[in-house]
Amino acid sequence: MRRRALLAAAAALAAPAALATEPSEILTDPALEVRARAIGRTLRCVVCQNQAIDDSTAEVARDMRRAVRERLVAGDSDPAVYAFMVARYGDYVLLKPPFKAGTWALWLGAPAVLAVAAVALFVAARRRARSPAPAAPVLSDAERQRVASLLASGRDPAPER
Amino acid sequence: MSTRWLYLLPLATLGIVAGFFAWSLTSDRNPASIGSALVGRPAPTLNAAPLREGETAVTDASLRGRPVVVNFFASWCAPCQLEHPILMRLAEREGATVVGIAYKNKPADALAFLKRLGDPYKHAGLDPDGKIAIDWGLSGVPETYVIDARGIVRLHFRGPISERDVKDSILPALKAGS
Amino acid sequence: MIPELGHFALILALCVALVQGTVPLYGAARGEPALMALGRMAALAQLALVGVAFAALTHAYLTSDFTVANVVANSHSAKPMLYKFTGVWGNHEGSMLLWTLILALFGAAVAAFGENLPETLRARVLAIQALLGVGFLAFLLFTSNPFERVFPPPADGNGLNPLLQDPGLAFHPPLLYLGYVGFSVAYAFAVAALIEGRVDAAWARWVRPWTLAAWCFLTLGIALGSWWAYYILGWGGFWFWDPVENASLMPWLAGTALLHSAIVVEKRDALKSWTVLLAILAFSLSLLGTFLVRSGVLTSVHAFAQDPARGLYILAFLLAVTGGGLGLYAWRAPALKPGGLFQPVSREGGLILNNLLLSTLAVAVLLGTLYPLFLDLLTGEKVSVGPPFFNATFVPICAPLFAALCVGPFLSWKRSDLWPALRRLQIAFAVSVAAALIAAFAIDGRSTLAAIAFGFGVWLILGTLAGALDRVAGGAGAMQRLRRLPRAFIGMSIAHAGLGVVVLGCVGAGAWNLEAMRAMKHGDRMSFAGYEFTLRGVEEVPGPNWIAERATLEVTRGGAPFTTLRPERRLFTVQRRLIAETAIQTNLVRDLYATLGESDGQGAWVVRLYFNPLAPWIWLGAAFCALGGFVSLTDRRLRVGAPSRRRTVLPPAAQPAE
Structure with a gap:
């Protein structure tokens, strides 16, 4: 922890508020540059907090951007560039976590909750529709009177209050 | 009906989440740690220009045959000064082979740094633009790797190593790796 | 002293x-x-x-x-x-x-x-x-x-x-806290109702204004935070899915669900235990946010100085508050009598769908935020969950929510028919599809998703308008009907349309923005997004506790002077930190956004320019949402503490002789 703080302080003094991706880094081939930017937006700067290397001013982020561009210029496909980074920094470097055993729960958790809840609601609705038993509850005398008076006055029993 | 357990579901979820939080707070887990992808895998290739004049380049050959400690450092990095005496002892007293890579450092500055604090490095190379660092999955300096005789990365420390790291993990790894 | x-x-x-x-x-x-x-x-x-x-x-x-x-x-x-x-x-x-x-x-x-x-x-x-x-x-x-x-x-x-020396600090945290803490009232009402074992329409009507007020503040607080990040971070981003942002989004989602489910309790005496649960959760998720920021279990740009002792205390407190509430819920809620029956296609059904989807969104955010922590503790594996993940999971769930949002208000309580509602929405639907197609082919060929999202934004606005028109238009007396519209309905319409405005803003600023960067010397000119930018100089400007380099960028359009942008880099002398101060020119439909970077020491400066179409709508739309909430608050029926139990059940004329 302490080292990170020192590093951050050192970086702040050495390369202060440098911009994220800089003009000197831009590739001459616009198609490659578009790919590089797209990849840069999905790789995590390893010393920052939840920042993509494309947006980060950290030195190591700049080096990683350069590495991405070197791989692209060398003819690597996008998956190959990701593989290159994962081999060095692990899955941590991917802002979009891979779909693997350890992340199934992450990827499928919310859809699973949605599916289970939807099925449960559906079943409950069906059950309710099939069993008419509670549909005719016994009315108390007061309620009976109220029904009578409502019917007499011809009002909708569920008015906008 | 037996839907009563459903009402316990939120409480159970809270229990699980809170359990994780308590676990995290009481363990010595460092939330900023990013881990290492290299441990257990062959060390990345190394080809660094020599730091000291007249020496040959630092290459994979410099790492083979015996367990080595690879240390990335820079003269401008304060924590590197902090850990430097430990590296010195590791090299001098324990006889470990330590390889140093000067990260984004002018050779003159790095040499002055070593002259001032001592030079623990059997081989010393230069990484002027941080390219080697990316290959080694570096996030900053200092970082230290222990590589066994067959070239497999055994340990990877991000940040300065301590006496305790030396005693508890680096020396045993060096011994086991030979 | x-x-x-x-x-x-x-x-x-x-x-x-x-x-x-x-x-x-x-x-x-x-x-x-x-x-x-x-x-x-x-x-x-x-x-x-x-x-x-x-x-x-x-x-x-x-x-x-x-x-x-x-x-x-x-x-x-x-x-x-x-x-x-x-x-x-x-x-x-x-x-x-x-x-x-x-x-x-x-x-x-x-x-x-x-x-x-x-x-x-x-x-x-x-x-x-x-x-x-x-x-x-x-x-x-x-x-x-x-x-x-x-x-x-x-x-x-x-x-x-x-970074905090900004007017944003004056408003963002207080508004956010008004939102977080406002949910404590809903929590207190929920726990009190569980103790009493009684949840009814009157209860819902007491809870709703407090929830609504808290929700409005939270909406404003989140929007302001996003705007602050937009102009201070210097690259035009407005939402980063940072754990702490997520921590504010979760109670917002739960609070939004609560607002809607409380309506069902109020009108139809149904969804009672679910509404009580949401009231407990909305505040619990607010506390969770506090815990995450202050305990150090996650790293975030927002984190305060962290201290494990504090973390354990807040965790214990979180456990006491949430666990107490949920324990009471598990014990007492099963006794709450289920209320009015209804068909799946009905206003109630629509609101249940709304709650289902909003809760799923909250679960998606919660999982994404905490998963790296879980996985690290269980296996030692490190993963990151960033914007691409949320774009892939959160956004698709929004689609059915937005699609249903315009239909719901057309449905009547208890039992309804889908077709009449859809028929009345057909113009809105056709225009939205056309908008999406135009967006796909004319504006931006790159992103189909952005075009679809754009269509949804248009749909939200037009569909809501159609709902309002439906209430008013048709024959004589339209003016009178307009005047008689309940404030709650007007508020709802403003808020729903506001959401559409937010969506359009997000699409514009997120997918259709243009960017250019160049090293510029004095007098250099750069054409960008239909404007010409000329660097007229960079000068040093002293501030109260900083020194700034300030660039003067002259902007012309077709040769005619348009505006001048003055981005700065401020060096704060006490902390020795450099902060970029962006320059933004807005006409409320698009932002011209400039930041100043480093100099190369030879008279050239890196200048970054952004053209962010519709960006102001993100915060404008959020302001509409909050405005809708406040308008709704002025509704007579919703006034704080308005009704007392049972008094309004029967109109006096129909009172039976007892």
């Missing part, structure tokens, strides 16, 4: 909160009016005491009293007055005190405006509110005392993080 007064006031407030948290509860259980009445007095006293403490800390900041450790750590004598003031809550201790103050404020508001509440319910709500206060006051006093002294006092303070 004054800091000790503040400290003393906090201790007194804790004592008062202890009394307020126990005696009225006992009184309500035993039916003793005198003991119950104590709650109101105590709530007002608590506000006064916490107010004194807050004033004392503010005094210490404004006078730069460097005998107070908190002031030393977070202030500096050369800081502008505004930031001396806002610096009070720009740190852990002070922000906790602000949180406690707002909690006391809401407690006092319930005491002051809750005249129509039944005595026992009011006593219980105030007592629970006070128990929450006990937790925060004890936290302040025992782990985070803002009034701690230092001796000898240093000559000057360490200053405030330059």
